[in-house]
Amino acid sequence: MSLYFRSICSSSAGNCLALWSDSTKLLIDCGLSSMKRTRAALTSLFDDPTQIDSVLLTHTHSDHIAYYPLRVLDEYGLMIRLHDDCVNQLADKHFREYAFKNVQLKPYKSKAFTVGDFHIQPFEVAHNPYYPTYGYQIRFQDTKIVIATDFCDWGSVFEYFVDADFIFVESNHNLELLRQYYNPNSRFHLPNPDAGEMLVTICQESQKPPQQVILGHLSDQRNEPAIALQETRQAFQDAGVEMNFNLDVAPLRQPSEILKL
Numbered sequence: 001m002s003l004y005f006r007s008i009c010s011s012s013a014g015n016c017l018a019l020w021s022d023s024t025k026l027l028i029d030c031g032l033s034s035m036k037r038t039r040a041a042l043t044s045l046f047d048d049p050t051q052i053d054s055v056l057l058t059h060t061h062s063d064h065i066a067y068y069p070l071r072v073l074d075e076y077g078l079m080i081r082l083h084d085d086c087v088n089q090l091a092d093k094h095f096r097e098y099a100f101k102n103v104q105l106k107p108y109k110s111k112a113f114t115v116g117d118f119h120i121q122p123f124e125v126a127h128n129p130y131y132p133t134y135g136y137q138i139r140f141q142d143t144k145i146v147i148a149t150d151f152c153d154w155g156s157v158f159e160y161f162v163d164a165d166f167i168f169v170e171s172n173h174n175l176e177l178l179r180q181y182y183n184p185n186s187r188f189h190l191p192n193p194d195a196g197e198m199l200v201t202i203c204q205e206s207q208k209p210p211q212q213v214i215l216g217h218l219s220d221q222r223n224e225p226a227i228a229l230q231e232t233r234q235a236f237q238d239a240g241v242e243m244n245f246n247l248d249v250a251p252l253r254q255p256s257e258i259l260k261l
C-alpha cells in the first residue's frame, strides 16, 4: 500500500497539509483564504473531495482554519477531528452565526484514535497560551509520520518524533531577521536554530534516522527557505552529527511536490 504527502501551503498566510493512502485521505488543517481557493486546492488533489476521511485541526488560529474554508468543509460534509478544548473556540471564532449543518465535529481527548488506515496520537505543544495546540504522530503500517508546527518549546515534545520516518516540523524564523522585523507573536514559534537543535536531538535518540524531513511554517518576512535549510545543516555540523536524511522546505504559498513516503 502506498502513502503520499503534499503540503498545499505552509506559512502564516495559510496552512493545509494532505496525507493519504490508497484508501484513507487526511487533511491536517485547512487555513486557505477563500472558498474558491479551498475548493480549487482540494479538487486538484482529490477527484472527489467528499471522500476526504477527516480533517485534523492543530488549533484555531485563522491561518489553520477559518470561516471560508469551513464553509467548503461543510459543503463537502467532511469530518473535523479537533481536541475537545478547541471546540468552543472554533465556533466562537469562525462560525459567524452560520449553522454548519453538514460538517461533523468529532472531538478527541488526547487519547489515540484511528481514521481508516491511520493510527493517530495527538500531543499538545506549547504555543500561544490562549490557543490549545496539538501535533500529530501518525502511524501507517510500519511507517511513522510526525507533523507539528506552531510551537515554541521542543524539549517537551521531541520524544514523539524519535524513530519517525517522515517529519514535518516548524522552522519559523531567523533570529537576525526577527531583530530587524520584530513581531511579538514570533515568540510562540520555533526559530531556525531551535528546529535544527531539535532535529539533531531526534537523530541522536533514534535507532535509525528519518528518511525525509520537511521544514514548514516559515515566516514570510523573518525567514527564507535557503536560510532555514542552512541553519539546520549548521546545527548538525556544530553537533558533529551526520545528516542522513533528505531535507526540504515546504513552499509558503504553493503546493509542494507530491511525496511518496
Ligand SMILES: [Zn+2]
Pocket (backbone or CB within 6 Å): 059, 061, 127, 150
Ligand atoms: Zn498558531
